[in-house]
Amino acid sequence: MAVLEELQQAIISGNRNRAKELTQQALEEGLEARKIVVEGIAAAMEVVGEKFRANEFYVPELLIAQRAMKESLQLMSGASIDHIGTVVIGTVKGDLHDIGKNLVAAMLEGAGFKVVDLQVDVAPEKFVKAAQEHSADLVAMSALLTTTMGSMRDTVRALQEAGLGGKVRVLIGGAPITQSYADEIKADGYAPDAAAAVERAKALLTA
């Protein structure tokens, strides 16, 4: 589909006006919302992720691509899309850093997840409540300060105590976070950047 390929290009290059136009065009041509998301948006974000890993794209490109992607997604908010899963995401209690978390949220949305963003300074109880309310498949947590990391451990425990241990997978990330920390607190996955986060999230769904 030419229009979907062009939409991909528009998102990858961060041209949000073009992304909006092409999404509009695709809808008018009668394409299914699901097809637009998968072959237009999600495909674009995958390429963005690859270029990021190849050091061709960096945080600025991710930000502007994500902006274009949002324009596109907004036009389809009315349509029903089959999401591949539901993610509850937030920055942990005591921490306000959200740029990394926002990137991950955007990439997950672009990949076809339903994303419930709890924003920042999120206490363990709040993660649990949202996971229950939205029947989440995944809880994703971000922290930038070593002083706030401990809250991730508390959230894992809170989820277990609420009986969600088997049903909800936990994915963590942030500058001071490591795989060994994830193992230590019994989180299901760790990702070093937004692109890896999407891969891990998809893998955890089928695990």
Place this chain on the structure above:
Amino acid sequence: MAAHTVLFHPGEKAISVPTGSSVLQAAARAGLSLHSPCGGQGRCGKCLVQVKSGCDEAKPVERQLLTEEELAQGWRLACQTRVVGTAEVTVPASSLVAEHHIMVEGVGREILVQPNVRKVALRLPPPSRDDPRADLSRVMDALGPGVQTPTSLDVLQRIPGLLRGADYRVTALIVGDALVALEPGDTAEHAYGLAVDIGTTTLVAYLCHLPTGRVAAVASELNPQVQYGEDVISRLQMAVSQREGASHLGRLVAGAVNELIGRAAAQAGVSREAIYELVIVGNTCMSHFFLGVSPTGLAGVPFLPAFRSPQTVRAADLGIEAHREARVLMMPNIGGFVGADTVGVILASELDRAKGLQVAVDIGTNGEIVVARDGELYACSTAAGPAFEGAGISCGMRAAAGAIDRVAIDDDVSYHVLGDVPPRGLCGSGLVDAVAEMVKVGAIAESGRLLKPEEVESLPEKVRRRLAWNRDGIEFILVWPNQSGTGRALSLTARDIRETQLAKGAIYAGMALMLGELGARPGEIERLLLAGAFGNYIRRESAMAIGLLPALDVERIECIGNAAGVGARLALCSVSERRRAAEIARRVSRVQLSEREGFYDRFANAMMLRPLPAEE
């Protein structure tokens, strides 16, 4: 009653006074302010004048203070000398209360010099049967009622030996309103203070001659704390997680300050013991570390400091090597991460008194921004990163000899190097120029991507061949190896461009957000002040071309240099400026950017390397 004319030299001021008036009274009437701390009691020897004619005989107290030779030459104490006929008197400069003004460069202000530290040279009447006052009383009487008795045992222990050894001619060191030390002889002119800007990346110290406010020397140094991280958050984490972390960071900076003291003192030809006060500015984390206080509250929401008000401590307690009684004034913080350096910027630029919409941007590691409108003040910290101070960039360096500070690209790259030596790196202003020029000729896309050589066939050949492949991708070679002072090429890598985008994006977005809070648009800014690390003079046109600053008429943008350092100097040289600083710190409203809706979006928008705001 009879009246006589007194003619004062120099200045040829003539005044008529009733017979029997003191020369001190006559001088006051003529508009001449003579020193008289003891209140005209003949106890301090400060109101010396040379009488040619028309006055009475020397009094006993004068005979005690002046030598036979001096009396023979006509030297008298103005407060004891009475006018009895037509008189002619010369007043030496040392007896006049001189008002010094300093012109503050960069901000174009003139202030009256009134330092917190004063030295007063005294000629004390020696003891006799008629004057058996205790040593300490003798000194305190000469200084007058405004000065408090010293509380230091050290001063008391030194007084007897000092007075007798110096023949009752001593100099009093007064800090605030307290006598802090006595020195033999007349050392009044020998008084220095140090204004220090402790930046996250760069420290700058200004050695000032306190009586005149003149800058005697300047020295700068890289902040040694960088080994624990380029940004305050990394150092904060170290301080919080390691025992004695904050003290260790403080000792590192104290060491650097001592180094700066040594260099500045040598430059000025004075000893470090002549430094009596230090005034420090720095962001909130820097102020905490310097005092060895752990900024634990800053590690998470709601980001509260341990202290905000100005703090005065003894220099010796911090390991600072200056005069043994030297004091350190840590200027007040505003709140959160926005600290004393921002207060310094406001003090220097007078944004607290500004009319209309004015903005000050400190283009440094923390990228503080102040927005002022008719006295309402807002400030935020954008955590821009050290790109504009020369760190974090692969060939970045401070603005020192060897740094490229200007770049132009036409059919080839040309640049200017500080110190006229072969280039060793790029400083902040050079970086901004380089990126702006690369965008101009089309070597970088607006998104920040360095274009591949095959994508830019239209570039002049000499420019095109500078786009080269390295291990990680493309880089732009600014200086060829054979022209470089390091023997290796100086290049801008893709990562360097991204660091620049992140830094400038943070600053622009922070500014746009704060303006938005006031319901104002960037185009409405009447005056935009650019402050930065010492020696950093970013070109306004380049800054606007890459979207670091909003697109405005260039005359609305002013470079005010190291305004934080200037603020520290102002507080050092003037007690009223010091009080104003404390007031400013209380008045400013701090904006926590990450709590605001829309920062993220604005940040994404601000990544683009093009004039902003963009027409959509």
